[in-house]
Amino acid sequence: MERADAAHNRARILEAAALLFAERPPQDVTMDDIAKKAGVGRGTLYRRYPDRASIAVALLDDHERELQERLLRGDPPLGPGAPPAERLAAFYAAMVRLLEDHSHLVLGSEVGRSRFETGAYGFWRAHVRALLSAAGTPGPDALVEVLLAPLAPEVYGYQRRVLGLSPEQIARALARLTRMLDR
Amino acid sequence: MERADAAHNRARILEAAALLFAERPPQDVTMDDIAKKAGVGRGTLYRRYPDRASIAVALLDDHERELQERLLRGDPPLGPGAPPAERLAAFYAAMVRLLEDHSHLVLGSEVGRSRFETGAYGFWRAHVRALLSAAGTPGPDALVEVLLAPLAPEVYGYQRRVLGLSPEQIARALARLTRMLDR
DNA sequence: TCGTATGTGGACACGGTGTCCGGTTGACTA
DNA sequence: TAGTCAACCGGACACCGTGTCCACATACGA
The missing domain is CATH 1.10.10.60 (Homeodomain-like)
Structure with missing residues (x-):
């Protein structure tokens, strides 16, 4: 203690x-x-x-756990019950929200390519993988990273700060990725 | 001189x-x-x-310029002449090849978040943007980054080295992104 | 051959990281 | 309340990589 x-x-x-x-x-x-x-x-x-990363991870922990909780046990379409494509869209919307509110923290937690090594990334990965399987999408393993890659904080930050896109524009573009779930 | x-x-x-x-x-x-x-x-x-990045950029320069040349003036489907979706697929295949052959260099060229600042990234961006426009895809600006994000060297390296995916599997998953060009 | 501008290389100072250890303090027991 | 111990604290220290600077060397032009 x-x-x-x-x-x-x-x-x-x-x-x-x-x-x-x-x-x-x-x-x-x-x-x-x-x-x-x-x-x-x-x-x-x-x-x-x-190191810095562990501090940022600690700061993010609460927010990430809360989202994870909602994915597992929250109301549809984020939680179980809705069709996979709708759940994926809801997940994207929630992630955009998370990035918008805490992108500096998420960036701080990424020293080098450590992003893939955090527990949170594994969770997002498993979640999207499950949605792809539920939708009967072929070859889900390779597709997961493709669907997760645009959520990298650097990409989000670049779109927001350099290209001047709004969170809504970004969310809309991501939402269109859900058509990947149609085989 | x-x-x-x-x-x-x-x-x-x-x-x-x-x-x-x-x-x-x-x-x-x-x-x-x-x-x-x-x-x-x-x-x-x-x-x-x-710095290190400038050395890696110098090393990459030849290969990148060669691909850029083929995109601009090469034979279809990589060069002009083929339908946008096919050109995008060919671009993905070529990028997978580039990443496979030189991923350590590409990684080396990325110190910090400089990836978006290199001339090459601007070129890829303009190319994909043009393909989206040619296909009449709505809201191309936000979609470009989404389509380019999976080509980040860290993502590719993670798929290859940690997940153990083959270049072919990755290329196949990327090829499926070309359906984004159907409106 | 000589003069000069450009190139060279190592010494140096600076700043950040991570470790280590003597001193301190909170928690538990009687 | 006093005593004991383990956990905690914090600053000094050594190490390493970076980037600069300047005295010297060398290629090129006259």
Whole structure:
């Protein structure tokens, strides 16, 4: 069980990191910055979070778990009960929402190509894979990554910030991918 | 005009970089490694190539330009003349080939989120955008990134090395994306 | 052959990372 | 409430990669 001072410091660290990630690109936030802002020594920081990615993951955890919960047990069309194509569309809409609200965190959690290694990615993957199977789509394994790739935070950020597309435009384009479920 | 010794050193640098990128992940290759292997000082290296990405871009340049040439003036279905959907399929096949042969280079050229900033990406983007327009697809702008996203080197590498998919499986999944061109 | 501009290479300073250890403090027990 | 111990804290430190700078070398033109 966690000691009171340790819990207190963890909270301070997460709070500081959230502020810093919000104000500049994640790769410009050093571990030292976070420690300073949290009023905590380097050793304390590294004890729990070996790198930036793990902090961002911790910050995202709540939001991702909530979405996962809704996918598993929520109301249709996000949850079980609706046709696969509609569920996929709902999933895309929810992911756009998540990216819009927390893209700086998601970006922060991606050092190199570690995106595929997080538990969350595995979950999204399994979910889409299941939808493809339910729809009877042939060769679902290769198709999963194709359907998930446009949700990469860099892609979303590029569309939003450089191309100036709206979340609605992006969501609409993604929704059209659901026709992949027709064999 | 370039001095003879400078040209010689440039060749040595590119050769050394190609060898190093081939044997380990690009982020594990330091500028120092490249300079050492090329038998060249750090200053010389930095004079031409300010970072790893620019070296990888230089190495890729030939291959990318050749593909661009074939897209613009080659035989159908890759070049002009075939229906848009077939041209897109041919483009996907060619890109899979490029990724298969040079994925380590492409990965090396991506330090940070610079992928979208390279000239090559702009070219692929314009090409796919034109195909979408020619096919009369509505809202092509948002769709372009969706169709290009699965070609990200990390995605390809993950499919090949972690999931163990074959180039053919990947190409097949990509080919199915061409149905996006039917309105 | 000589002068000059360009190229060269290694030394250097800087900044970020991750580790380590002496001191501190919270939690549990009697 | 006092004592004990394990967990925690935090800053100093060493390491590594980056990018710059400048004294020297060399190719090219006159």
